[in-house]
Amino acid sequence: MSLFIYNTLTRSKEEFKPIHEGFVGMYVCGPTVYSHSHIGHAKSYISFDVIVRYLRYLGNKVLYIQNITDVGHLTDDADEGEDKIIKQARLDRVHPMQIAETITRSYFDDMDKLGVERPDISPRASGHIIEQIEIIKKLLMNGFAYEVNGSVYYDVQKFKNYGKLSGRVLEESVEGTRVESRSEKRHPADFALWKKAESGHIMRWPSPWGEGFPGWHIECSAMSMKYLGETFDIHGGGMDNQFPHHECEIAQSEAATEKPFVKYWIHNNLVTVNGKKMSKSLGNFITLKDAFKKYDPLVVRFFILQSHYRSTLDFSDEALQGANTGYDKLLNTIRNLRDEIKKAESEKRTDGVGLDLSLHKKHFLEAMDDDFNAPLALGVLFDLARETNQSLNTEQKISIDTLKQIDQLFSELGGRILGIIPIIPIYTGNFSLTIKKQLVNMTGTNTPPNRDIEDIESKLIDLLIETRKEIRENKLWSLSDKIRDQLEVIGFKIEDKKDGTNWRKIN
RNA sequence: GGCGCCGUACCCAAGUGGUAAGGGAGAGGUCUGCAAAACCUUUAUGCAACGGUUCGAAUCCGUUCGGCGCCUCCA
Numbered sequence: 001m002s003l004f005i006y007n008t009l010t011r012s013k014e015e016f017k018p019i020h021e022g023f024v025g026m027y028v029c030g031p032t033v034y035s036h037s038h039i040g041h042a043k044s045y046i047s048f049d050v051i052v053r054y055l056r057y058l059g060n061k062v063l064y065i066q067n068i069t070d071v072g073h074l075t076d077d078a079d080e081g082e083d084k085i086i087k088q089a090r091l092d093r094v095h096p097m098q099i100a101e102t103i104t105r106s107y108f109d110d111m112d113k114l115g116v117e118r119p120d121i122s123p124r125a126s127g128h129i130i131e132q133i134e135i136i137k138k139l140l141m142n143g144f145a146y147e148v149n150g151s152v153y154y155d156v157q158k159f160k161n162y163g164k165l166s167g168r169v170l171e172e173s174v175e176g177t178r179v180e181s182r183s184e185k186r187h188p189a190d191f192a193l194w195k196k197a198e199s200g201h202i203m204r205w206p207s208p209w210g211e212g213f214p215g216w217h218i219e220c221s222a223m224s225m226k227y228l229g230e231t232f233d234i235h236g237g238g239m240d241n242q243f244p245h246h247e248c249e250i251a252q253s254e255a256a257t258e259k260p261f262v263k264y265w266i267h268n269n270l271v272t273v274n275g276k277k278m279s280k281s282l283g284n285f286i287t288l289k290d291a292f293k294k295y296d297p298l299v300v301r302f303f304i305l306q307s308h309y310r311s312t313l314d315f316s317d318e319a320l321q322g323a324n325t326g327y328d329k330l331l332n333t334i335r336n337l338r339d340e341i342k343k344a345e346s347e348k349r350t351d352g353v354g355l356d357l358s359l360h361k362k363h364f365l366e367a368m369d370d371d372f373n374a375p376l377a378l379g380v381l382f383d384l385a386r387e388t389n390q391s392l393n394t395e396q397k398i399s400i401d402t403l404k405q406i407d408q409l410f411s412e413l414g415g416r417i418l419g420i421i422p423i424i425p426i427y428t429g430n431f432s433l434t435i436k437k438q439l440v441n442m443t444g445t446n447t448p449p450n451r452d453i454e455d456i457e458s459k460l461i462d463l464l465i466e467t468r469k470e471i472r473e474n475k476l477w478s479l480s481d482k483i484r485d486q487l488e489v490i491g492f493k494i495e496d497k498k499d500g501t502n503w504r505k506i507n
Numbered sequence: 508g509g510c511g512c513c514g515u516a517c518c519c520a521a522g523u524g525g526u527a528a529g530g531g532a533g534a535g536g537u538c539u540g541c542a543a544a545a546c547c548u549u550u551a552u553g554c555a556a557c558g559g560u561u562c563g564a565a566u567c568c569g570u571u572c573g574g575c576g577c578c579u580c581c582a
Binding site for chain 1: 520529530545547579
């Protein structure tokens with residue numbers, strides 16, 4: 001089996017063959033940092049996170065670049081509108097870079113919680129002004145750009161392949177109602193490479209054309225090629241960036257280098273609310289910070305992975321709630337499995353039946369190989385969970401080896417690749433430790449749990465459980481039920497099993 | 508107006524020619540002191556509608572209806 005990826009450039013699934021075997025250069029358009037991330041950002045970056053994870057799983061050495069746009073964009077290619085970061089800065093009465101810094105931290109914080117592994121390099125646009133100017137200079141020299149009054153524009157009519165990604169024809173877009181006709185541009189579809197800064201514009205840099213700031217496509221060309229070379233394997237981004245952003249990137253880069261820019265273009269689809277795109281400009285977005293108040297971040301991740309990255313995903317509370325329950329069910333299986341491993345080890349189990357897991361793994365990998373079909377792969381995980389639970393339920397014990405193999409498979413597929421199952425083996429210690437908490441800690445950025453308090457907490461609960469056991473032996477049901485109910489109110493879930501009582505922290 | 512996408516059960520959602528994955532919710536059952544968890548059974552003769560191609564279509568073609576995205580910044 002080999003990996004197939006849907007390439008927007010060819011509108012078809014193609015077998016993935018990196019330019020240099022074993023090495024993958026990948027660039028994904030990062031956020032413009034002027035306001036907190038919402039569910040839509042989560043879908044995008046989780047999708048690409050899984051793609052990177054899978055490419056690495058397959059043995060590739062991946063260099064993953066994702067920019068931070070801290071220069072801000074004009075609201076359009078004409079002179080109208082205000083740079084978004086500057087606007088927010090004005091509203092907050094702080095320096096624009098302070099907004100960018102605050103939101104950048106907020107972004108990473110949200111992504112960490114979602115289990116999104118950090119990019120290898122997160123270049124800031126503001127730190128690559130020189131590289132951007134260099135490309136513009138090259139384009140001026142090549143005749144693909146022209147300077148007017150301190151601004152530089154790209155001459156789209158000079159680039160014969162303009163439109164090859166988005167399938168647009170230049171003439172048609174000219175007739176479009178939204179493209180303005182006035183201005184200093186030669187052609188309405190020409191776009192700014194460099195804009196002259198008017199007085200009062202705070203974010204400005206010196207350039208051969210006077211003080212100004214870069215246009216809103218050039219940063220990605222500059223930063224991607226700086227770290228990945230003039231031709232690289234994968235460029236990703238949201239579908240809404242296909243045109244004009246990615247189209248312009250191609251035009252700039254290929255005109256400047258005279259080489260193909262990107263081999264595979266990957267675009268993820270959008271999150272909708274009541275069928276409408278969730279976006280900052282529509283104002284119908286749910287920030288991740290708000291979502292996390294109600295749902296575990298990994299539930300959000302699970303929810304997103306339940307649909308394909310190229311499909312839209314409709315957000316609703318009901319759907320999130322469903323994902324929550326489904327995810328808990330999956331984790332329950334892991335928990336029960338790991339409890340059983342612990343038990344089997346303590347009783348020094350030497351016999352037991354085995355299970356053939358190869359088919360599950362095969363199906364999972366087939367799903368991922370087919371353009372990263374995570375929802376289908378998740379289905380395989382649920383199949384495995386059901387089979388695991390069945391086996392756990394029967395009288396016939398499973399061998400330690402098999403139990404560990406199942407755990408290993410869950411960790412490998414659901415953990416390493418999909419990032420929703422904790423990969424830390426919980427063979428030792430108290431099985432009741434909160435699984436989710438451990439997973440989040442795995443990302444390395446959350447406050448580690450306070451061991452002392454957890455230890456005391458755990459001993460106290462054990463004591464209560466022990467006491468309750470005697471109460472139950474004396475059939476004082478109302479008292480034992482009261483303890484169970486009250487513990488749940490406090491945040492501890494109690495489950496009476498045949499061979500003892502399990503407890504775990506909830507939330 | 509141009510380009511593109513989508514319409515699968517109560518909800519979310521896979522499935523692009525071979526006879527409808529998975530999750531949630533609902534119903535019944537097993538286990539259990541009860542609860543929880545788990546398991547089992549069940550829930551779309553049908554995939555917006557109509558027509559066509561085919562031995563065979565949710566999947567291909569056409570028409571219609573409905574919804575959405577991009578063409579201004581947006582993941």
